[in-house]
Amino acid sequence: MIPDVAGRLCASGVEVVVQEGAGVLAHFPDAAYTEKGATLRPGAGEALSGAALVAKVQAPTPGEIDLLPEAVTVVSFLQPGAQLDTVRALVARKATAFSLDLVPRISRAQSMDALSSQATVSGYLSALAAAERLPKFFPMFMTAAGTVPPAKVLVLGAGVAGLQAIATARRLGAQVRAFDVRAAAKEEVQSLGATFVELELESQEGSGGYARVQSEEFLARQRELISNEVAVSDVVITTAAVPGRQAPVLVTTPMVERMVEGSVIVDMAADSGGNCELSEPGKDIEHHGVVVCGLSNPPSAMPTHASFLYSRNVANFLALIVVDGELRPDFDDEIVVGSCVVRAGEIVHAPTAELLSGAADPAGAPKEPAS
Numbered sequence: 446m447i448p449d450v451a452g453r454l455c456a457s458g459v460e461v462v463v464q465e466g467a468g469v470l471a472h473f474p475d476a477a478y479t480e481k482g483a484t485l486r487p488g489a490g491e492a493l494s495g496a497a498l499v500a501k502v503q504a505p506t507p508g509e510i511d512l513l514p515e516a517v518t519v520v521s522f523l524q525p526g527a528q529l530d531t532v533r534a535l536v537a538r539k540a541t542a543f544s545l546d547l548v549p550r551i552s553r554a555q556s557m558d559a560l561s562s563q564a565t566v567s568g569y570l571s572a573l574a575a576a577e578r579l580p581k582f583f584p585m586f587m588t589a590a591g592t593v594p595p596a597k598v599l600v601l602g603a604g605v606a607g608l609q610a611i612a613t614a615r616r617l618g619a620q621v622r623a624f625d626v627r628a629a630a631k632e633e634v635q636s637l638g639a640t641f642v643e644l645e646l647e648s649q650e651g652s653g654g655y656a657r658v659q660s661e662e663f664l665a666r667q668r669e670l671i672s673n674e675v676a677v678s679d680v681v682i683t684t685a686a687v688p689g690r691q692a693p694v695l696v697t698t699p700m701v702e703r704m705v706e707g708s709v710i711v712d713m714a715a716d717s718g719g720n721c722e723l724s725e726p727g728k729d730i731e732h733h734g735v736v737v738c739g740l741s742n743p744p745s746a747m748p749t750h751a752s753f754l755y756s757r758n759v760a761n762f763l764a765l766i767v768v769d770g771e772l773r774p775d776f777d778d779e780i781v782v783g784s785c786v787v788r789a790g791e792i793v794h795a796p797t798a799e800l801l802s803g804a805a806d807p808a809g810a811p812k813e814p815a816s
């Protein structure tokens with residue numbers, strides 16, 4: 446929560462408590478919060494005790510939930526399918542929990558779409574990470590010593606992050622090609638001045654603007670068809686994801702071995718299993734002279750603006766559930782109901798309930814992002 450947004454909440458009649466040092470790594474000092482009317486408390490225990498509502502980035506840990514009063518409301522990136530212990534602890538606390546990654550993707554909810562705002566940061570950073578590691582220029586240069594050709598960048602996955610990676614690589618002067626399994630992505634790729642790679646594959650459009658789960662046969666065919674594109678690229682940036690699932694493997698070790706020495710792969714999906722078989726989250730590894738950079742939690746590498754955007758997403762969401770300083774969620778609102786995982790201790794998000802009852806496969810489900 447950045448100080449300006451904390452100030453706006455204070456002005457709306459909400460009492461805001463901030464854990465000391467919460468903003469320091471994002472360059473928001475404690476004093477900036479008190480100047481805006483917020484109260485500082487020294488540790489997590491003191492900051493959380495007595496809270497009616499807790500807003501966080503990551504889901505609270507079961508240990509933090511123990512510190513919360515009964516019937517508390519939590520707003521965070523809960524990712525309930527991957528955080529079943531947290532969900533159990535919230536149920537035990539009779540809490541109400543909203544997950545920003547479940548906010549339905551409708552126009553009215555765009556200002557609360559934290560997945561998109563953080564993907565924008567990640568996409569931008571992935572292009573910069575590639576440019577930094579490539580031992581070549583991104584732009585074309587015509588110099589007295591000779592002409593330097595532009596770098597060839599291939600972006601796999603052209604959602605919010607991929608489009609931002611394309612835009613950033615284009616701004617740096619690279620020649621950009623991109624592929625996505627959703628046919629709708631083609632026009633967006635082209636509108637950024639990049640070339641859409643046409644593969645003979647059927648579109649994998651799912652619901653809510655997301656890709657659907659692809660079969661292993663489909664992915665094998667995709668790898669085969671994209672292999673030559675990968676081999677001739679200086680840079681491959683991968684951003685492909687299917688909500689709630691392991692990231693699909695798009696670049697295998699033999700594909701990396703066909704790339705020219707000095708080439709770079711930036712894998713934005715490293716935290717969810719990786720689009721490249723070789724990537725490790727938070728690490729650069731070198732294989733056959735190719736650097737494979739597994740980005741881990743990229744928004745944390747640009748904390749000031751990541752926090753700026755996330756705070757606004759949170760504040761816009763709070764405007765739906767806090768009325769005149771009182772917590773009053775309107776459960777007839779599709780955004781409120783769609784993002785609610787636990788309501789007064791009861792699991793109301795069907796895929797999570799299924800997982801907890803053991804009816805679904807925890808490695809795969811949930812299949813759909815929203816209820």
Ligand code: NAD
Nearest residue numbers: 550551561602603604605606625626627654656685686693
């Ligand atoms: P995401 O992070 O879940 O996935 C990233 C991209 O990977 C997606 O474009 C997906 O199609 C692609 N992908 C999945 N499997 C792939 C594969 N095997 N090969 C290549 N690409 C693959 O998605 P996202 O970026 O959060 O959102 C996707 C789209 O949703 C956006 O581009 C946008 O059109 C839409 N959207 C709509 C709203 C809204 O209407 N409010 C908000 C945000 C996004």
